[in-house]
Amino acid sequence: MNNAEDAPTASITGKCYCGATSFRSSQPPQTVAYCHCNDCRRSTVAPVAAFAAFDEGTVTFTPSDGQKITANPGVTRSFCPECGSALTGRFDYLPGQVYVPVGILDQADAFPPRLHAHEENCLSWLRIEDDLPRIEGTSRNRLSEKAR
Numbered sequence: 001m002n003n004a005e006d007a008p009t010a011s012i013t014g015k016c017y018c019g020a021t022s023f024r025s026s027q028p029p030q031t032v033a034y035c036h037c038n039d040c041r042r043s044t045v046a047p048v049a050a051f052a053a054f055d056e057g058t059v060t061f062t063p064s065d066g067q068k069i070t071a072n073p074g075v076t077r078s079f080c081p082e083c084g085s086a087l088t089g090r091f092d093y094l095p096g097q098v099y100v101p102v103g104i105l106d107q108a109d110a111f112p113p114r115l116h117a118h119e120e121n122c123l124s125w126l127r128i129e130d131d132l133p134r135i136e137g138t139s140r141n142r143l144s145e146k147a148r
Contacts (some may be wrong), residue, residue, distance in 0.1 A: 018082050035106065047123050056097060
């Protein structure tokens with residue numbers, strides 16, 4: 001599968017580490033991206049983050065999308081209140097989209113990333129060999145296009 005648009009149309013499901021919070025989307029993600037920024041790395045506790053962008057109206061979290069935290073202006077993230085797993089990222093500059101870490105998706109293998117954002121923050125020792133676009137700084141314009 002080469003991109004999110006080619007993905008299966010059945011429900012997309014997932015759950016946090018402990019299983020207390022589950023995720024479901026009636027539609028595949030609009031796009032999937034790696035993010036190398038410090039904020040995303042810290043929130044996912046990984047050397048690089050990979051997020052799937054969903055239309056906010058197609059997703060549900062049970063019992064809820066967790067504890068919300070805004071550590072940086074314009075960015076709200078949520079975490080499972082039981083185990084602390086990252087559940088969402090919402091960005092004021094990308095209205096109507098919710099970003100879900102690919103790692104919580106049951107069908108993660110079906111949704112490979114399509115670009116690298118904040119490439120200038122990529123850790124010097126991290127090597128991801130691919131032909132994906134590598135964007136210096138934010139990829140908000142590219143991600144906003146996917147929401148239309």
